[in-house]
Amino acid sequence: QLHLQESGPGLVKPSETLSLICTVSGGSVRTTAYAWGWVRQPPGKGLEWIGSMYYTGHTYYNPSLESRVTMSVDTSKNQFSLQLSSVAAADTAVYYCALPERGVWGQGALVTVSS
């Protein structure tokens, strides 16, 4: 059974880059069966898809975030990662790594953008 776990700093300064890692267990990130994704949820608000990627390197980003998002995969560590540049207070959210329609979600990582 697939299990996802987010990790990374909980506090990021404005204008800096947010970086999160998702560790995959119970399966291999080296599959083309699905694309590994990130979803975020600002406090008290709804869910927003950030992007998804296949381990082959093909990436697909939400157009509203595309200019600031980079996703990558590390097959040696069975992990995939998210970078969001030039963050502002509006990027404060719980960030989930997920295979949404398969019902596989990490527990979420709260990232606060503040000086």
Add this chain to the structure above:
Amino acid sequence: EIVMTQSPATLSVSPGERATLSCRASQSVRNNLAWFQQKPGQAPRLLINGASTRATGIPARFSGGGSGTEFTLDISSLQSEDFALYYCMQYNNWYTFGQGTKLELK
């Protein structure tokens, strides 16, 4: 971008009664529609995918219907643990979520 609109924003229902939540897509998503339940401090829990297929372990009182642009989630005989936030999500063209329906105790 496919816009998902859920209604109502809040639904007040008594335990034991039935609740019907609606979700509309701005263009056809075929049957690539999922429903999630979310409780405070928890990740979303998949209830339904393929518009009408219950996920593993989901009670039979949850049922999904619809296709194309109009979808519903029915919860028959509400239990105390069912009062939560519910989101629909299309995955026909990557992902878009509805804004959510809060199911509250009447």
